[in-house]
Amino acid sequence: MISHLVLLKCRPDVSQTQIDDMFTQLNSLVGVIPGLLSCSGGENNSPEGINRGYTHGFVMQFESIEARDNYLPHPEHKKVQPAIHTVLNECEDNVLVIDF
Template sequence: MCDTLDCPILTQIVCIYSKGVVIHFGSEMAEFNHLVLVKFKDDVVVDDVLQGLEKLVSEMDTVKSFVWGQDKESPDVLRQGFTHSFLMTFGSKEDFAAFAAHPNHVEFSTTFSAVIDKAILLDFPAKTVKPAA
């Protein structure tokens, strides 16, 4: 456990003692993801919502990357009515918290919530298994 040395354990993956020196593998500032799956209400002009979302994330420095897509391939029984997915990546959980509390995000979230029929949100630290080439 690193409790005898000054060693933060928040997101540490491995801690090895080597001649009294603590060597850290992994990052204490792991990327953090915000994944949203939605089904929009039937009368919504989805393109307008998407333009607003793209504008929001382009103005926010804490958003490291943003991708979205509309499901075209999954059988209805598997997607359970969800049609769109949105994935934002942040440099850290703190960056995500700053984004979530930002007045522009709070305002957009109110508008966004009014046009969705249902949603699933998952917020999680990233664990890269195979990095992008």
């Protein structure tokens, strides 16, 4: 199994409706993109204070490396990307992605 972890720096003026829409669109990919097993995400609520400006994140679970690799160029993934870009802060490091 492959975990796809994405951290986002969202603009402070973004509405909760926009954030909810982004997560709804991401969650809707489960069952549509082959090999995408789950998606969960939300707003940072860690009390540690070491989030380095990342305000939201999500994790997708894929059944294999191949499933993850097929997700990246998938047309349904491409349809969700504008919802993500709409909420992002305008800075160089507004997204951090690691897979493990």
